[in-house]
Amino acid sequence: MLRGWRRSRSYWRRSLQLRVAASTAAVTGIVVLLIGLFLVSQIGSGVLKAKRDAAIAQATSGHDSAVSEFSGISPGDLNGIQQAVDQITAGPNVTGATTTDLYAKAVLSVDDAVNSQLPGQPAIPHSLRTKVRQGNLTVQYARVHTAAGDSPGLIVGQPLSTSAGSFELYYLFPLTAEQSTLNLVRQTVLVAGLALVLLVAVIATLVTRWVVLPVRAAAQTAGRLAGGDLSQRLPVSGEDDIAALGTAFNDMANSLQQQIRRLEKLSRLQQRFTSDVSHELRTPLTTIRMAGELLFAGRADFAPELARSAELLQNELDRFESLLAELLEISRYDAGVAALETEQVDVVGIVERAVAASESLARRHQIALEAVTGAEPVLAELDARRVERVLRNLIGNALDHAEGKPVQVRLGYDKNTVAISVRDYGIGLRPGEAALVFNRFWRGDPSRSRLTGGTGLGLAISLEDARLHNGWLQAWGERGKGAVFRLTLPRKAGGTVTESPLPLAPTPESEVRS
Amino acid sequence: MKPRVLVVDDDQSLAEMLGIVLRADGFDPAFVPDGSRALAAFRDVKPDIVLLDLMLPGASGIDVCRSIRAESGTPIIMLTAKTDTVDVVLGLESGADDYVVKPFKPKELTARMRARLRRYDDAGGETLTIGPPDSPVSIDVPAHQVVRDGQQISLTPLEFDLLVALARKPRQVFTREVLLEQVWGYRHAADTRLVNVHVQRLRSKVERDPERPEVVLTVRGVGYKAGPP
Numbered sequence: 001m002l003r004g005w006r007r008s009r010s011y012w013r014r015s016l017q018l019r020v021a022a023s024t025a026a027v028t029g030i031v032v033l034l035i036g037l038f039l040v041s042q043i044g045s046g047v048l049k050a051k052r053d054a055a056i057a058q059a060t061s062g063h064d065s066a067v068s069e070f071s072g073i074s075p076g077d078l079n080g081i082q083q084a085v086d087q088i089t090a091g092p093n094v095t096g097a098t099t100t101d102l103y104a105k106a107v108l109s110v111d112d113a114v115n116s117q118l119p120g121q122p123a124i125p126h127s128l129r130t131k132v133r134q135g136n137l138t139v140q141y142a143r144v145h146t147a148a149g150d151s152p153g154l155i156v157g158q159p160l161s162t163s164a165g166s167f168e169l170y171y172l173f174p175l176t177a178e179q180s181t182l183n184l185v186r187q188t189v190l191v192a193g194l195a196l197v198l199l200v201a202v203i204a205t206l207v208t209r210w211v212v213l214p215v216r217a218a219a220q221t222a223g224r225l226a227g228g229d230l231s232q233r234l235p236v237s238g239e240d241d242i243a244a245l246g247t248a249f250n251d252m253a254n255s256l257q258q259q260i261r262r263l264e265k266l267s268r269l270q271q272r273f274t275s276d277v278s279h280e281l282r283t284p285l286t287t288i289r290m291a292g293e294l295l296f297a298g299r300a301d302f303a304p305e306l307a308r309s310a311e312l313l314q315n316e317l318d319r320f321e322s323l324l325a326e327l328l329e330i331s332r333y334d335a336g337v338a339a340l341e342t343e344q345v346d347v348v349g350i351v352e353r354a355v356a357a358s359e360s361l362a363r364r365h366q367i368a369l370e371a372v373t374g375a376e377p378v379l380a381e382l383d384a385r386r387v388e389r390v391l392r393n394l395i396g397n398a399l400d401h402a403e404g405k406p407v408q409v410r411l412g413y414d415k416n417t418v419a420i421s422v423r424d425y426g427i428g429l430r431p432g433e434a435a436l437v438f439n440r441f442w443r444g445d446p447s448r449s450r451l452t453g454g455t456g457l458g459l460a461i462s463l464e465d466a467r468l469h470n471g472w473l474q475a476w477g478e479r480g481k482g483a484v485f486r487l488t489l490p491r492k493a494g495g496t497v498t499e500s501p502l503p504l505a506p507t508p509e510s511e512v513r514s
Numbered sequence: 515m516k517p518r519v520l521v522v523d524d525d526q527s528l529a530e531m532l533g534i535v536l537r538a539d540g541f542d543p544a545f546v547p548d549g550s551r552a553l554a555a556f557r558d559v560k561p562d563i564v565l566l567d568l569m570l571p572g573a574s575g576i577d578v579c580r581s582i583r584a585e586s587g588t589p590i591i592m593l594t595a596k597t598d599t600v601d602v603v604l605g606l607e608s609g610a611d612d613y614v615v616k617p618f619k620p621k622e623l624t625a626r627m628r629a630r631l632r633r634y635d636d637a638g639g640e641t642l643t644i645g646p647p648d649s650p651v652s653i654d655v656p657a658h659q660v661v662r663d664g665q666q667i668s669l670t671p672l673e674f675d676l677l678v679a680l681a682r683k684p685r686q687v688f689t690r691e692v693l694l695e696q697v698w699g700y701r702h703a704a705d706t707r708l709v710n711v712h713v714q715r716l717r718s719k720v721e722r723d724p725e726r727p728e729v730v731l732t733v734r735g736v737g738y739k740a741g742p743p
Contacts, residue, residue, distance in 0.1 A: 282595035282616040282617055283525045283528055283595065283616060284525075284527070284528075285616070285617040286528055286531075286593075286616040286617040286618060287525070287527045287528045287531045288617075289617045289618070289619065289620075290531045290532070290534075290535050290619075290620050291531060293535075293619060293620050293621075294534065294535070294538075294620075321617055
């Protein structure tokens with residue numbers, strides 16, 4: 001029941017056609033009702049006025065003949081009065097007017113004692129008699145009793161001054177004919193009104209259909225366009241407004257399709273270029289690499305300068321190779337072709353691997369690298385390769401700037417998110433630098449030497465990796481107090497992050513070792 | 515006797531450098547710079563292993579790989595500059611056993627080559643049987659022969675090694691990493707796509723219906739194992 005109501009409500013909200021048809025029909029209904037009422041009352045009063053005029057004329061013309069019936073009768077002569085009354089009520093009715101609808105006449109004395117002697121008179125309403133006794137010709141609508149039962153009627157009363165005393169003369173007219181005429185008129189108006197309302201509703205439905213159907217088609221086509229089927233078009237016929245809508249819509253779709261194709265082509269070209277550059281650079285680099293390896297392996301036989309050159313060549317080749325790899329990775333993000341390969345993994349394991357990878361570097365520079373993870377595995381749907389790369393970058397970055405002080409990696413999680421923060425107590429960041437660190441090739445202090453030989457792209461790639469996961473990568477730092485980099489990721493692939501389980505800026509209780 | 519290597523690469527410097535490195539490592543290299551002449555050179559040289567650049571003038575590396583594989587199971591290692599999944603998988607599906615991404619270190623390359631040339635020690639003359647009882651697959655290890663339903667199935671050495679590795683421990687589930695180590699000789703975690711592609715290729719040869727495997731079973735979330743004998 002409630003569901004049916006809800007369903008019809010929602011249909012009402014969704015169907016423009018239904019709403020237009022219903023509201024048009026409602027307005028038409030009200031107007032037709034008003035017009036009908038007006039018509040019926042006008043016709044009614046017209047019909048009744050004619051009847052009333054005729055009735056008054058008939059009654060007036062009967063006055064004199066009624067007076068003459070009483071002539072020569074004395075006030076006490078009840079028999080004479082009775083005869084005269086009979087004569088009047090039974091006699092030829094009127095002169096000069098149609099009599100077909102006159103139902104009865106009545107003569108009443110003003111003296112009720114006399115009236116009791118005059119049998120067989122129709123009942124006359126008391127209010128009418130009072131007015132007639134005051135000497136006025138009075139017309140009143142009242143119910144009259146006929147052989148067929150009660151019916152609405154018209155009574156015309158007038159005073160009758162005769163030699164036998166004062167009487168009242170009443171003409172009673174039934175309004176049966178008028179009643180049936182009015183009924184017929186009412187029925188006709190009602191039927192015509194209903195038919196009109198129905199007609200208007202049907203017309204409104206049809207007209208809205210002409211408008212709504214193309215709009216619905218446009219909505220469906222737009223939906224399919226939005227869904228990626230760029231070849232969808234609206235059928236257009238004629239030259240009306242709907243056709244104009246269709247043409248404009250199709251033009252829009254065409255231009256969208258062209259734009260998207262152009263962008264796709266650009267993107268493909270970009271990918272192709274990246275791929276080609278990659279190959280073209282990598283092949284000579286392979287040769288150089290192998291030559292370098294040979295020289296490096298044989299450096300013991302060289303003069304010291306040559307041996308050192310071979311070492312430098314070898315080291316710089318490593319750097320060049322990682323720079324090339326990172327450039328290609330970044331260009332993959334720029335081309336929008338980087339894809340996540342998520343699977344359910346234990347984040348603790350990723351943190352441990354990333355820390356283990358940097359441990360030897362930390363030991364070499366006597367930096368205490370410490371990971372704070374729980375014993376429990378923390379499962380999340382991630383691209384493990386990318387997350388590990390982000391962590392290696394962050395840890396490497398922290399080691400670069402730690403100045404011999406400890407580096408801590410923390411893992412925090414709640415129901416929906418997992419966060420890893422990397423804290424160092426080194427040189428920290430100047431105000432405003434927290435936003436700059438993720439820029440490509442940005443260096444806080446160009447004169448600083450680096451332990452890791454970072455390329456300057458690591459944090460930019462890390463930021464892209466975090467974004468690809470719908471996650472956050474943020475930095476906090478203060479001059480002399482060190483820096484915090486915090487990665488926050490949703491635990492479900494495709495989820496979002498609204499808050500992080502770990503603080504970004506260090507709080508007093510998190511500063512166990514400051 | 516030195517293993518013969520056919521190097522198919524259009525880059526002359528790289529080919530020459532490869533020659534230096536390979537000779538120094540005890541291989542006997544031959545060179546062809548052009549994809550369209552690669553197959554003829556292959557028949558001529560009869561190499562023990564092929565190094566194949568994916569981007570070649572003439573025929574593409576993929577086509578060369580297919581045509582060599584059509585007539586021989588000789589190990590093929592692709593040299594590729596492309597690391598995208600599509601490119602790698604396409605290369606592997608066309609029949610390459612392994613791939614090395616440029617720029618590679620010479621030691622890495624020769625280690626890959628030696629892993630492909632190293633054969634299972636055929637001592638013991640064992641015969642293994644796996645698969646459903648009504649249609650078992652029997653493997654004659656020393657003879658390098660695989661028979662099912664009386665039909666001899668021709669496998670490449672790599673596919674054979676993969677099948678033998680699974681068949682020797684029929685109840686054990688092998689993770690992709692373990693298979694990479696045992697069959698391909700990787701000591702560190704490497705590309706598990708190698709395993710996936712070659713399991714597909716193996717299934718297409720030994721299974722009655724590769725969509726519903728009975729010989730090489732997938733253990734979801736873990737890896738593969740041999741079907742019960």
